[in-house]
Amino acid sequence: MAGALVTGATGFIGGRLTEVLVALGVPVRALVRTWSAAARISRLPVTMLPGDVLDLDAVRRAMAGCDVVYHCAVDWRGGGRQNRLSSARGTRNVLQAAADAGVSRVVFLSTVGVFGRSPAKPLVTEDEPTPHTGDDYGDGKIDAERAALDVHRTRGLPVVILRPTIVYGPFSRSWTVSTVAAIREGRMVLVDGGAGVCNALYVDNLIEAMLLAARHPQASGQVFHISDPEVVTWKTFIEAHARALGEGYLPLPEMTAAEIERRRGEARQARRSTIKESLRILRDRQMRQALMRIPAVGRVGELARWAARTVVPPGMQRRLREYVVSATLAAPEEPSAPAGPALPSRSLVQIYASRTVFSVEKARRVLGYAPGVDFQEGMRRTAEWVRWARL
Amino acid sequence: MAITPVRIGIVGCGAVTSVCHLPAARALREAAVVALADTNLERAAFLARRFGIATVTEDYRRLIGAVDGVIVALPHALHAPVATELLRAGIPVLVEKPLATTTEEALQLVAVARETGMPLQAGYMFRYSRAARLVKRILDEGWLGPIQGFSLESGGIYSWPIASGFFWQKAQAGGGVLIDTGSHMLDLLLWWLGDVVDLEYRDDNLGGVEADCWMTLVLRGPAGVVRGEVTMSRLRRLRSAARIVGSAFTLECGLSGRYPVRVWPTAWGGNGVTFASEYEGGATDSFERMFVEQMREFARAIRERTPPAVAGESVLGVIALIERCYRERRPLEQPWLYPVKGPS
Numbered sequence: 001m002a003g004a005l006v007t008g009a010t011g012f013i014g015g016r017l018t019e020v021l022v023a024l025g026v027p028v029r030a031l032v033r034t035w036s037a038a039a040r041i042s043r044l045p046v047t048m049l050p051g052d053v054l055d056l057d058a059v060r061r062a063m064a065g066c067d068v069v070y071h072c073a074v075d076w077r078g079g080g081r082q083n084r085l086s087s088a089r090g091t092r093n094v095l096q097a098a099a100d101a102g103v104s105r106v107v108f109l110s111t112v113g114v115f116g117r118s119p120a121k122p123l124v125t126e127d128e129p130t131p132h133t134g135d136d137y138g139d140g141k142i143d144a145e146r147a148a149l150d151v152h153r154t155r156g157l158p159v160v161i162l163r164p165t166i167v168y169g170p171f172s173r174s175w176t177v178s179t180v181a182a183i184r185e186g187r188m189v190l191v192d193g194g195a196g197v198c199n200a201l202y203v204d205n206l207i208e209a210m211l212l213a214a215r216h217p218q219a220s221g222q223v224f225h226i227s228d229p230e231v232v233t234w235k236t237f238i239e240a241h242a243r244a245l246g247e248g249y250l251p252l253p254e255m256t257a258a259e260i261e262r263r264r265g266e267a268r269q270a271r272r273s274t275i276k277e278s279l280r281i282l283r284d285r286q287m288r289q290a291l292m293r294i295p296a297v298g299r300v301g302e303l304a305r306w307a308a309r310t311v312v313p314p315g316m317q318r319r320l321r322e323y324v325v326s327a328t329l330a331a332p333e334e335p336s337a338p339a340g341p342a343l344p345s346r347s348l349v350q351i352y353a354s355r356t357v358f359s360v361e362k363a364r365r366v367l368g369y370a371p372g373v374d375f376q377e378g379m380r381r382t383a384e385w386v387r388w389a390r391l
Numbered sequence: 392m393a394i395t396p397v398r399i400g401i402v403g404c405g406a407v408t409s410v411c412h413l414p415a416a417r418a419l420r421e422a423a424v425v426a427l428a429d430t431n432l433e434r435a436a437f438l439a440r441r442f443g444i445a446t447v448t449e450d451y452r453r454l455i456g457a458v459d460g461v462i463v464a465l466p467h468a469l470h471a472p473v474a475t476e477l478l479r480a481g482i483p484v485l486v487e488k489p490l491a492t493t494t495e496e497a498l499q500l501v502a503v504a505r506e507t508g509m510p511l512q513a514g515y516m517f518r519y520s521r522a523a524r525l526v527k528r529i530l531d532e533g534w535l536g537p538i539q540g541f542s543l544e545s546g547g548i549y550s551w552p553i554a555s556g557f558f559w560q561k562a563q564a565g566g567g568v569l570i571d572t573g574s575h576m577l578d579l580l581l582w583w584l585g586d587v588v589d590l591e592y593r594d595d596n597l598g599g600v601e602a603d604c605w606m607t608l609v610l611r612g613p614a615g616v617v618r619g620e621v622t623m624s625r626l627r628r629l630r631s632a633a634r635i636v637g638s639a640f641t642l643e644c645g646l647s648g649r650y651p652v653r654v655w656p657t658a659w660g661g662n663g664v665t666f667a668s669e670y671e672g673g674a675t676d677s678f679e680r681m682f683v684e685q686m687r688e689f690a691r692a693i694r695e696r697t698p699p700a701v702a703g704e705s706v707l708g709v710i711a712l713i714e715r716c717y718r719e720r721r722p723l724e725q726p727w728l729y730p731v732k733g734p735s
Contacts (some may be wrong), residue, residue, distance in 0.1 A: 016406075019728065020731045020733075022597065022598070022729075023728075024733045030411050035553045035554070035555065035556055035558065035559070036549055036550050036551055036552055036553050037549075038556075038559055039548075039549035039602045039625035039626060040602060040626060041599070042558075042559040042567060042599045042600050042602060043567075043595055043596055043597045043598075043599045043600065043602050044597050044598055044599045045597075045598030045599055045600065046599070048556050048559060050556060080701065094725075169727070170726075170727035171727075204731050207731050208731055208732065211731070211733050211734050211735050215734045216734070249401065352494075367475065372731075372732060373729075381726070381727060381729065384726040384727070385726055385727045387726075388627070388725075388727075389626070389627045389628075390627055390628060390629065
């Protein structure tokens with residue numbers, strides 16, 4: 001049997017895909033960027049090839065003897081801009097190597113994030129255009145999708161683009177591990193009572209769609225939304241995760257999106273006042289002298305002043321002073337409220353408040369996508385894993 | 392009086408060399424690493440620059456005659472063959488854990504050490520931990536009363552900065568978490584509680600190496616026959632502690648961070664008041680200090696040409712135990728591996 005290359009095999013979705021492919025008897029090759037991340041796939045008889053999707057030669061070597069390529073790699077290391085560039089460049093490398101090698105199918109894992117965090121329409125199909133939204137993750141995937149369709153048109157590469165939604169389940173860092181951690185640490189808030197739409201997708205259902213996309217003759221050159229057919233609210237999704245920890249974690253606090261925004265503003269204001277007050281105290285000559293009279297503080301202060309004068313050049317001294325002041329004054333993006341639960345980030349609030357449903361009608365019609373795990377079963381399995389993983 | 396440091400060479404420039412052995416040598420006056428060998432010369436040269444080491448080579452045989460002792464930190468399957476060759480060339484050797492991947496190889500290696508009279512030290516550095524030594528003393532002196540049972544857990548999401556992929560290959564690594572973390576953890580249990588009487592072992596290996604394993608162990612020692620459980624993982628955060636329950640007192644030894652030892656009356660249950668340890672001149676312990684002590688012991692063994700405290704033969708028990716686990720392994724349940732239907 002011809003083999004499959006999985007990029008991103010050390011990640012959540014690529015890891016589960018690799019387990020399933022091995023169980024189905026497919027020889028798997030995995031491109032591994034960080035050796036230490038490979039513990040999960042090390043349990044399996046896979047061929048691990050060192051390299052990064054940003055290295056075209058490494059991608060070519062990894063693809064040798066492969067008939068199908070599942071491109072799941074994503075680079076979370078750098079900031080947003082780095083993520084966008086590497087997503088697009090890495091995908092171009094994979095596409096080029098696949099076209100040169102003449103593989104029979106590339107399944108590219110994109111995201112519904114190509115529509116931004118909160119699309120305006122209540123129902124979004126694959127026909128909806130995808131202009132850049134300013135969100136680096138989504139924009140990187142938009143660039144990558146365009147490259148994929150371009151290589152399909154110009155070189156006839158049989159590529160399929162899947163746009164999964166909120167992928168949860170065992171090992172899901174973004175949606176299961178982080179949700180459980182927020183609940184356990186008392187940081188979870190139901191935005192608008194949790195009435196927003198969670199387009200949940202149990203990981204095994206996505207894997208089923210990927211396997212269909214790899215084989216279906218009509219899939220080539222197509223884009224598909226992949227979500228569980230059953231749409232749940234965020235309240236249902238988050239409370240199910242809380243129940244995995246125990247009923248004692250319920251009920252969860254609720255806040256409207258507007259209230260969160262108001263509290264965020266208050267928290268920022270409160271912190272600014274505290275910093276201003278601290279700086280005012282330090283600027284006060286008498287207070288400084290009083291502080292320096294405390295022997296330990298005095299010694300540290302003397303030493304620091306001496307070291308700064310002796311070692312640091314004057315230009316750098318000035319820049320350092322500027323840096324320290326600006327770093328102290330700059331409010332982080334996601335300040336926590338002075339009291340009550342910590343606030344979810346602005347982007348998370350947008351996702352929790354969204355009412356958009358992503359249609360999977362096309363996947364159903366063209367691929368015959370009819371996933372086997374409903375939300376109740378998906379959460380039963382997830383809860384089982386949460387206990388095993390001691391989250 | 393100034394000490395002339397023993398000259399040490401290291402074969403294998405992976406993570407343990409850069410993170411543990413080289414910093415340990417830097418902290419000691421008795422030993423100096425003077426040469427590094429690795430087939431990846433670029434990696435050797437990188438570490439040599441970082442730690443100010445004059446000699447790098449692709450061929451470990453070039454260390455013969457140029458150093459007083461060698462640390463073997465290669466892929467596990469190469470430990471025994473390379474150490475054997477070095478011992479035969481008259482070089483004292485400190486072999487990283489596992490000493491060997493099979494009992495047969497380990498026995499041969501120990502025999503060569505005996506035959507050549509060269510020190511053979513096993514890199515099971517937890518034996519130098521103050522915490523582990525305190526536990527050993529408490530158990531030997533019977534403070535806890537008759538031992539009723541034990542449990543050990545060690546696990547975290549794997550993040551050791553391994554520099555090559557050998558670690559994930561059964562043929563080169565000899566196995567997964569059991570032969571890696573288990574070499575230390577099981578060695579401690581055998582040291583503390585006695586020899587293996589019986590075991591049941593399960594792991595999650597599906598054709599590669601195990602990332603998670605669980606076992607029950609029955610051990611027999613001076614404290615009598617005692618049964619306990621061991622769980623180790625590279626995929627989940629476990630408690631990283633060993634607990635030994637006696638009829639009078641319960642003891643818990645932390646296996647990471649500052650390695651706290653706590654003792655409390657068993658009758659108080661699991662949440663009693665705890666007592667931190669102060670032992671052998673220090674209230675806390677650290678991973679780094681264990682490597683320094685191990686290196687100090689190696690330098691002493693080289694200088695005095697006497698067997699080190701943790702000699703090769705002292706770890707034969709744990710090698711046999713690991714080998715038996717792999718031989719008798721049964722599958723471990725993995726609560727997410729439900730079948731997914733492929734396209735028809």
